Amino acid sequence: MPYKIDYLDGEVLEWSLTKEGVTCEHITDYTPSLYISAPSHDDLVDVRGFVTRLTEVVQTELEEWRTGWRHTPETVLRIDVDDIADVTSVASDLRGWDVPGTYKCYNVDFSREFRYCLETDTDPTPARTPSTLRIDASESELARGDGIRSLTVGDDSIEGSPAAVAETVASRVATVDPDVLVLSASSIVPKLFEAAPCNCNEYRLGRRPGYQRLAGQSTYESYGNVGHSPARYNLPGRAIVDESNTFLWHEANLSGLLDMVTRSRKPLQEAAWASIGNLLTAIQICEARQQDVLTPWNSWRHEQFKSANQLHEADRGGFIFSPDVGLHEDVHELDFSSLYPNIIVTRNLSPETVRCECHAEREDVPGLGYAVCEDPGYLPDVLRPLIEDRDAIKAEIRETDAPERRHELEGKSEAIKWILVSCFGYQGFSNAKFGRIECHEAINAYAREILLDAKAILESNGWRVVHGIVDSIWVTPMEGETQTPLPNIASDISERVGIRFEYEGEFDWVAFVPLRTEESGALTKYFGARADATDGESRYKFRGIEVRQRSTPPFVAETQKELVETLDHHRTPEAVCDVLQRRLTELRRSAVDPQELVVDNRVSKRRDAYSRATRNAAALERAAADGIEKYPGESLAYVVTDDEKRSRERVTLAHETPKTYDAAFYADLLVRAAESVVSPLGWRESDIREYLSEQTDTSLVRFC
Amino acid sequence: MHSTGTREDVPELPQLTAGVTLVEVDEQAIAPIQALVLDHLLLTEATPTARWIDVFDHIQTRSLSKLAPSRPILDRIQVARAFTPFQHFALVEDLAAEIASGGETPLVVAPALDGLYREPDGNLSSQQASTLLVRAVAKLAGIARRHDVPVVLTRTRDDEFSAPIARAANSVIEVTDTRYGPRFASDEFETLVYPVGNGMIQTTLAFWQRVLEARQPIHAIDSSGHEPTMEVAHGTN
Ligand SMILES: [Zn+2]
Numbered sequence: 001m002p003y004k005i006d007y008l009d010g011e012v013l014e015w016s017l018t019k020e021g022v023t024c025e026h027i028t029d030y031t032p033s034l035y036i037s038a039p040s041h042d043d044l045v046d047v048r049g050f051v052t053r054l055t056e057v058v059q060t061e062l063e064e065w066r067t068g069w070r071h072t073p074e075t076v077l078r079i080d081v082d083d084i085a086d087v088t089s090v091a092s093d094l095r096g097w098d099v100p101g102t103y104k105c106y107n108v109d110f111s112r113e114f115r116y117c118l119e120t121d122t123d124p125t126p127a128r129t130p131s132t133l134r135i136d137a138s139e140s141e142l143a144r145g146d147g148i149r150s151l152t153v154g155d156d157s158i159e160g161s162p163a164a165v166a167e168t169v170a171s172r173v174a175t176v177d178p179d180v181l182v183l184s185a186s187s188i189v190p191k192l193f194e195a196a197p198c199n200c201n202e203y204r205l206g207r208r209p210g211y212q213r214l215a216g217q218s219t220y221e222s223y224g225n226v227g228h229s230p231a232r233y234n235l236p237g238r239a240i241v242d243e244s245n246t247f248l249w250h251e252a253n254l255s256g257l258l259d260m261v262t263r264s265r266k267p268l269q270e271a272a273w274a275s276i277g278n279l280l281t282a283i284q285i286c287e288a289r290q291q292d293v294l295t296p297w298n299s300w301r302h303e304q305f306k307s308a309n310q311l312h313e314a315d316r317g318g319f320i321f322s323p324d325v326g327l328h329e330d331v332h333e334l335d336f337s338s339l340y341p342n343i344i345v346t347r348n349l350s351p352e353t354v355r356c357e358c359h360a361e362r363e364d365v366p367g368l369g370y371a372v373c374e375d376p377g378y379l380p381d382v383l384r385p386l387i388e389d390r391d392a393i394k395a396e397i398r399e400t401d402a403p404e405r406r407h408e409l410e411g412k413s414e415a416i417k418w419i420l421v422s423c424f425g426y427q428g429f430s431n432a433k434f435g436r437i438e439c440h441e442a443i444n445a446y447a448r449e450i451l452l453d454a455k456a457i458l459e460s461n462g463w464r465v466v467h468g469i470v471d472s473i474w475v476t477p478m479e480g481e482t483q484t485p486l487p488n489i490a491s492d493i494s495e496r497v498g499i500r501f502e503y504e505g506e507f508d509w510v511a512f513v514p515l516r517t518e519e520s521g522a523l524t525k526y527f528g529a530r531a532d533a534t535d536g537e538s539r540y541k542f543r544g545i546e547v548r549q550r551s552t553p554p555f556v557a558e559t560q561k562e563l564v565e566t567l568d569h570h571r572t573p574e575a576v577c578d579v580l581q582r583r584l585t586e587l588r589r590s591a592v593d594p595q596e597l598v599v600d601n602r603v604s605k606r607r608d609a610y611s612r613a614t615r616n617a618a619a620l621e622r623a624a625a626d627g628i629e630k631y632p633g634e635s636l637a638y639v640v641t642d643d644e645k646r647s648r649e650r651v652t653l654a655h656e657t658p659k660t661y662d663a664a665f666y667a668d669l670l671v672r673a674a675e676s677v678v679s680p681l682g683w684r685e686s687d688i689r690e691y692l693s694e695q696t697d698t699s700l701v702r703f704c
Numbered sequence: 705m706h707s708t709g710t711r712e713d714v715p716e717l718p719q720l721t722a723g724v725t726l727v728e729v730d731e732q733a734i735a736p737i738q739a740l741v742l743d744h745l746l747l748t749e750a751t752p753t754a755r756w757i758d759v760f761d762h763i764q765t766r767s768l769s770k771l772a773p774s775r776p777i778l779d780r781i782q783v784a785r786a787f788t789p790f791q792h793f794a795l796v797e798d799l800a801a802e803i804a805s806g807g808e809t810p811l812v813v814a815p816a817l818d819g820l821y822r823e824p825d826g827n828l829s830s831q832q833a834s835t836l837l838v839r840a841v842a843k844l845a846g847i848a849r850r851h852d853v854p855v856v857l858t859r860t861r862d863d864e865f866s867a868p869i870a871r872a873a874n875s876v877i878e879v880t881d882t883r884y885g886p887r888f889a890s891d892e893f894e895t896l897v898y899p900v901g902n903g904m905i906q907t908t909l910a911f912w913q914r915v916l917e918a919r920q921p922i923h924a925i926d927s928s929g930h931e932p933t934m935e936v937a938h939g940t941n
Contacts, residue, residue, distance in 0.1 A: 312765035
């Protein structure tokens, strides 16, 4: 079973791991295939005549395939091309050949290694755990015009002229001979090759000389987030994991990554750089292939007409029961387990079952009246094993004592969790190959109904709902009522709904935070103290407040935790403000290590797109002056040194080891973090400032 | 406060006629279009339903449902949203086929018709995208011509790319904001929709709500949402 596929000199190289090392097989006769459908057989014959004259085309064949999940097989034209790079260009030619939409192309935009595995029915799961070697070069080293002079390989740091560094890295890599190179950034590859003392054609970091560039850098938008994908490089015989461009490596681990390799049939390197959406699509493409369904290049399938009333209903979004702002004692949390995936599975929701033609008269979906087909859909088939496997993995985690096994299992569980969490959003995402908005709406409508039913049952059993969102409900005992024990209610609801409703935990108290400027509660901002925290588990749970926000400096985050602890012990805003006062004093005395004040932000637009002088803009400018160009989606770490300034003097970048900071700016952040903690008790920023000013040391005041 | 119900106070909205009408609106304002559509539906028989081919959430069901004098009228607007040029084109094609095979509709609406074709994805060249748009426009014009249906279009920008939309239009209604309220202007009429309040420009939802409310006594919708048979003289047109 190969774990790495290379396209090299007109051949495919299959690299397989063995106990002793690695083997390489040369495949000389592989030709990638795309497919094309046409309104009539005559049209297909026409286009075949045109296609066979294209120099890139090796062979064509009329074959029977299905062009959609519920379609009967039809005759389509299979087109085999000479080179992997020809697939898209041939498809583009064909699409423009007649009026748009006449010829539709399938199986076009697959990634290289995945395509090979799919078409040759190859499982890319490595036969043993691959060995890894990490190469880390700092951003400022990579920004140097004249090559890398310092980096680390494994545990060793290497320094010298760029040529010497390149030579040492190559010999180190050759000695270790890792299956996977983990790079802090993939641009290390071309940098080393450029600096190599020998001819570029001889220099090697892979298991053959040379390297390939697979894709240029680009900025993309996905689910409304701007991201940056750096250029991608390939080394023959080794897989690359680019730490600046991998989701699974960070969110799961190698075991989780390998689990996804098996499920998605994307070999390790491609699975590492894939987004969750990519992986979900790959899993569905595999399922489609098994059922003789081709994957459309562009989705021409549109949603069906629905009334403005139905659309209005469908747009209402998920279940939300606004939090009852304040601090509540004796709170219990209950969650539906993997609610959305389980709705898909138990309600048979799938792009081809929702509003199916064969059962148009049915009105299954609550509130929307959409039909759901009686025949099984493919999406439940795809998700069921994921849900079941994750349940089994979680059960094993509870049983196992071996830390290594636990680590492995947790990686797998995390990887699957991300797929399950994303499958609902994916259905509503307009560009998802197998997504469908009506399926997304149906899932949402069921979820609402399920949560509303659960709420009603809880209330009729003596429990008051203080907050509910998406798949979770928080309750507290209703005064003057007797309460049915929650485990009993939970199992009753589980049975009725057909989805496990789990007792998640007990809190001594939970505080729901209001919006900064209004009385109403922010939907996902709360913190609380667990009553049942076990050893090694944190007593406190935080959601949405500063300590959970990525950009919050460590000092502010730590202080906020301390404030929550204080609230836990004293339950008064005054006690919290006293602690705040002490931290403000430290700030003013420049007693805080600037590294503890690093703001870690994500770049949202390119440097030249900033029209206002923001802190991010200043930091980007500063980085650029240092030769570091940052792209949207990349992280940007800095300390605010003088917030009054509008120039790049406003900030100092984290890697410049800042010595000073703007105390007033950070004092503001601290006060805001404190406001989140005391606002459930009715104190706002003005109350905090008033209290602080009443304290003896008046010199503090101007800092907050 | 204006009293409503007397003929003089009734705001005048242009009536939609068969053929392609291009409505040129400022800043992609959708409320005037929604008002025209609701008004047209209030004036036609209770069935069948208008078809709205939506992009970029122009339908804005939240404001539409506030604007509508009654909920049942919203059942008579059938919406389908497109998210890619391919889906948009397929929607237009399928709708044309459905109407050709006997499906009745009093009205077809396609706001921001050029919108999706301007930002093609999936390696569609701008030449191919432009061809798709031209064919979509032709399909819609074909519906108007063959089936005597009003087809209302808007575009995101007035330029070379959207010129085919203007060329296909049998009439153009320009909606401009004036200090007295929106003005509808075309070759055949020029209408000020009556100014609510004190001469301030009113393009807000509340404004259009009041316009339709003011017209409602003529349409006389009873509480069940049923419209009685029409006995209505309409505006200037
Ligand atoms: Zn069916």
